[in-house]
Each structure stands twice: as C-alpha cells, then as structure tokens.
Amino acid sequence: MRLPGLDVPRESRLLVFIGLVDAIGTGLYIAGFAVFFTRSAGLSATEVGVGLTVGNACGLVALTPIGMLADRIGPRAASILLHLWRAAGFAAFAFVGDFVGFLVVSCVVGIPTRAIDPVSQMYVDRHIGEDLRVRVMSVMRVVYNIGFSVGGLLTTVILVVGTRPAFLVIVLGNAATFLLAGILLARVPLLADDPPDRRTARGWPRSLRQGRYLVVTGLNAVLVLNTTVLTLGIPLWIATRTDAPPAVVGPLMVLNTVLVVLLQVRLSRGTDTREGGVRALRRAALAFAGCVLVLALSGLVNSVGAVIAAVVATVLLTFGELWHFAGRLSVSYALAPRERQGEYLSVFWLGSAAALMVGPVLITVGVVDRGAFGWLGLAAVFVATGLAIGPAVAAAARQLAAEQPEAEVVRGAA
Template structure:
C-alpha cells in the first residue's frame, strides 16, 4: 500500500531509522507532559472533522446540502397542517398531490440528467435550486385543488430530479475511489440538517401564531435560494483539466452511453431494496397503530431510533466501497438485513405489547443498517456503470428504481403485505433477500472496455 510505484527507488537506510527512533523516544521521554494535551486535542479534532472529505468544493457541497435539508425538515414538519388548515385541502387531496409530484419527478429525472451532461451538473443544480425556490414561494398563494396539483407537480419535478444531479456533480469533484465516501458525508449532513430543521419547526409551531405554517414554507423556499447562491460560488473552482482522451467513433460512443440490460436489471433490483423507505414511512406506522398492541408512541420512537442510528453509522458503514464488487456486496447485505427486519415485524401481530415493541425496535435497527448498506451500494454501483460522458443520464436512470419504489410501494404494503399479515411480511422478506442476492450475480460478469474506464477529474 505504501509502494510509490517506482522500482528503482533506493531502499531506506536502516541506520537512519534507528537514529530517528532514538531521537523520537528521547523527545517522548523529556516532553511527556506537553505532548499529552496536544494528542488529546488532535484526537478531538479528528473526531469532530476527520470524517469530512478533503477539498473546499466538496465541503461547500456539504454546506449546501445542510442548508437544503434544514429547510426541508422545517417544511415537512408543518406541511400537512399547512395544506389542510391554511389551504383547506383534505388528506386524500394532499396524498394525490404528493403522488403526482413523485410521478412528475419520475418523468423528468432522465431528461434533466441528459441536460446535466450537456450543460454541466453545476449549472443544472443551480437552476433546480432556483426552480424549487420559485414554486415553494408559490405554495402560500395556492387557493384551490387544481393550483395545488400544478404547484405540487412542478415543485416535485425539481425535487426528485435534483438527487442524481447532486451525485453527478460530486462525481466530478472527487476521485472515483472517494465518491461513495463523499456521498455518505452528504447523506450524513442531510440527516443532521433535517433533524435540526424538524426540531426547530416543532418548537416554532408550539410557540407561534396562525401564519406560522406559511412562514415555514417560505423558509424552505429561502433555503433553496441560499443553497443555489452558494453553488454559484463553486463555478470558479470547477475548472479541472481532464486527461486528454481520444474521441471514440460515433457508434462506439453511442454503445457506451446506451444502458445495457444488465444496468436496467440493477435499476430494478435497487428499486426493490429501496422499499425500506416505504416500510419506514408507511408500513411500520400503519402496522403499529392498526395491527399490533404496541403503544402508539412507538411510532415516534421508531423515527428517532432510525435517525440516531443513521447519523451514527453512516460514515462507518460506507468504508471500503471503492469498486463495483464491494458495492454489490453491500447491496447483498442490505437485502438480507432488510429481510430480517421484515421477519421481526411479522412476529409482532399476536405478541404482547412489550414484546411487540421490542421486536419493532429491533426491526427498526435492522432496517436502518439495511438502509445504509442499500444507499452505499447504490452509489457504488451507479457510479461504476456511469461513463463520464453520460454520468448524469446514467445516474438519473438509476434513480428511477428508488422513485418507482416510492410510487408503487405504499399501495404494495397497504394492499398486499399488511392484509396478508405474517405471510405478507415473510413474502416481502423473501423478495428483499432475493433482490440483494441477485445484485452481485448481475455485476460479477460485467465486462468493461479499457477505453471506458472512469478517470479521475
């Protein structure tokens, strides 16, 4: 690992090493007391900021992600009450709008990804942030259902399309081996920002007056404006020279940018594994409140446990994912661990309240670990299959799996899994385990032409 690749480099002189060791040992003996505080401070600094990726552009991206998620946490905490109390919509109408927003995002992600390849990921992300700001500023002026659906779709299109563009931009800021780690840092920062935003909004709602929900929506719009403005300051730092490369023949270039059947299969398998998000947001709350004797307060405990574990484990579980095979291995683990979560939940129906609560919390812990492994594996697989020339297109196409899971997942859980009870959860466990096991099989025999290998930028 320490080899510099130069076979003719002279070997180090052992006598120098001995002298250095003696000098170091002497210094250690004569200066023990001052060195200890420095070591403690050094460890504290490493603990506080050691997980941050190197480089100002990447750290600025983390700041942008934090501000974005801070506003999102505020908005989501008060959005249901804003839509129902301030606008006067029913819960069913709100659900319809959110579903249409996801469909709009599904339809727009790939075209936006192509635009990011043509004009650059940074300009597209800036435009998306300002686009989202405009439509969130429009929310307080919505007066009826038709306009709500229009604004929901336009805001949702930007919301769902932004994720792959962020991933594409990070791919141009860091070397290939560090991309998954950088995405994990972004996810960690987003989780922290979301928690702080949601907590702040909860306090403000408890203390605020009648217009507080509109204020929260406008603060989310402001967060998009601020993050977009910060992204503009990255423009001067992205002038990175790419290594010279020979232009491929048109037919060869088209073949490289065209998604293969293997890639589309991985898109589908990732969508199946992404059902963990639906289990957390829809499946567990409904199951706890309607099918178990566990206390209703357990729903809040599930969210808190998931958030705390995600923040604590995100960076640790993302280590060592620097290629397709390690990424596929993480998705296999995700499938098996998510299957264990479903198996634990399946036992809670007839259980006593305390037993049901313990099983639900254990299942939540398993779900969180599976969630992290799924996301880490997905970043590694999608980066591995995305050529530099069409990175935005491939990443946005890969994201259709997770978007599709959020569209069909709620109906799948409420109409198929939950009515079947024990066998429904065990069936879902089998599907998740099979999806995870198939990812390494699909990846294993992938052949990459030498000219297609990704180069650092």
C-alpha cells in the same frame, strides 16, 4: 463540536454546509406542508394528496431528460438551475389559493425535486473524484438527517404560533434555503464540469435500451422498499397486529435517525469500488430480510416481546439502510459511463422513485394486510434480490463495456 468520523476534505466543507442548509429547509417543509396547505391555503386533504401525486408523476417523466441535460450543460449549471427552480416553485406556493393553482405549482416543483438527487450525485463525483465520492456523499447524508431534524423542530414552533404569516415561513423558508444553496454552489470547486467534447445523445436514451442495466435498477428498487417498511409498514404493523403500544413508534424513528448519524460513514468504508458496493447491497438485502422476519414473529408474542422485536427489527432495517445507501452509490457510479453519467444516474434514481410511489400500496395491501405470511413473502423477495444483485451487476458491466458509444452520439455542432 464536531461529530466523530465526519471529517471531509477542506474543499468539501462548503458543499457539506450547503447540504445542511438544503436539509433544514426540506425538513421545515416536510413537517409542515400538510398543515400549511389545509389550514392556510384552504385545500382539502384529498386535493393535497392528488396534487402532490401529480407533481411526483411529472418529476418521474422529466427525470431522465434532465439527467441528459446535466450531461450537456455540466453538473454545476444543472445543480444551480434546479436549486433556483425549486426556490421559485416553493415561493409560488405562498400565493396558492385554489386546487388548480396548487396542481400547477406542484408540477413545477415536482420536476426539480425528483431531478436533484442524481444531479447532486453527479456533482459530488465531479467535485471530489472517484476515491472520495462515496465518503463525501455519506457525510452529506448524515448532515441531511441532522438538518431534517432541525427543520422539523422549527416547524413545531411555527405550528404553535399558528398564524398565517407563521405558516408562510414553511414554504418561503424552504424557498430561501434553496436560493442560498444555489448561490453557494457556484463557489464549490469542481475537478471537472462540462463534458470535454460537448457530445449529445441521439434518439432514445441509451440507458433505457440496456436491459441488464435496467435489471440492476429494478433490483435496487426492490431494496428501496425498506424506506416504506420503516415509515409505513412498521407503524401500521405495531398499531394493528401486535400488542406493543403505538407510542413506541416515535422512539423507533428516533433510533433510526441516531444510528444513521453515528454509523453511516463507518459502514460506507470499503464500498468505493463496484465489488465493495455489491457486497454492501448483499448485506443490505440480508438485513432487510432479517428485519421483516422479526416483524413476522412480533405478532405472536406479548407486549414486551413485541417491543423488543420492534427494536431489533428497526436496528436490522437501519443497518440494511446504511449498507444499501453506500452500495447503491458505488454501483450506480460504476455502471454510469462518464459521458452519460447524468442520464444513467437519473435512470437509476427513476427505479428508486417508482418504488417509493408504489411502495405504500405494496407494503399495506401486499404485506401488512396478509399478516405474518406477508412479511415472510417479503423476506423471500429480499433474499432473492441479494442473491441476484452480484450476477446482475457483473452482466450490466459487461454489456456496458461492449457498447460502442461513438456510434450513438453526434457532435453538438452537427
């Protein structure tokens, strides 16, 4: 049975299927990695946390250089390389038996795991073109959510079995999905692959020297905090500051997933231009502000009121999440020069990755621990971001248009 609204061009169906395969493996790993490393690999929870943090840091450092590599070798070669790299890395986790080995493999895995998002975004653009790229990415996000859920269910079965061979499926199964995805990517047609003249950047990445572009990435990073609000802020707030039963958290996460599956493509319509993307980001900022205002009020009412407030907040957050996804795609595409698309998209994702790293501290210490005033402060930040995003994007576009890239590049043969 086909979900309504998920029709994609025939040439994109294989790419969407690859996304499903990828997501099943990722869902399998996300749901089971903590148990695998502590019960099967014999690591402590602290060692797992430290290793994954170091691996993520390695991914951040390498993100922009790999984006520049994608500009150099083309999105197909870069995407296949990153998928095969991840396959080898996750397979190596099966042989980890101490902290040092885990740390090394975490760094190896962290680099392609971070780099794959902007390279995949570049791949979709070169696959389907400007008019349909946001729609195809939106369909793929729906499929990712379905795949994550399937992977999570498979992990439940593995945890019930509870044997060492079963635990190995968590990492080896993930490796197998990346291997299959990498092989299938070679068959997805592209409108364009390598840069036409094989130019290569000289010196420091140009994107990191454009202050107005970095302002846009910073504003987008503020909006990325919605992810931490959903996964950490709402559960902690419900459990510690409201009369709502903690058991309501699970259904709220399901509600979020269902709304993403049903509405992502629909709410992405009209966002295929820069102006449409800015409108979507404004709506997202307002929806996030509304969400956290409702959360602030939820601590002042009885249990029934708190549950209703939590549901309303989750719906507002999810609508904001849907607009934010489509809007940031459109804006990041619009502000990325064609010959440096991998570099610029990687820097844009760098801001998002940094927000996800600092988000847990900001939301717990800066918001939840401050009570209702913490949520009110975050609401003000979201509103200010929504007001600033339009002028910031326009200023970045003007700066990019004024640049003379010919003066900053040199032929690869030189």
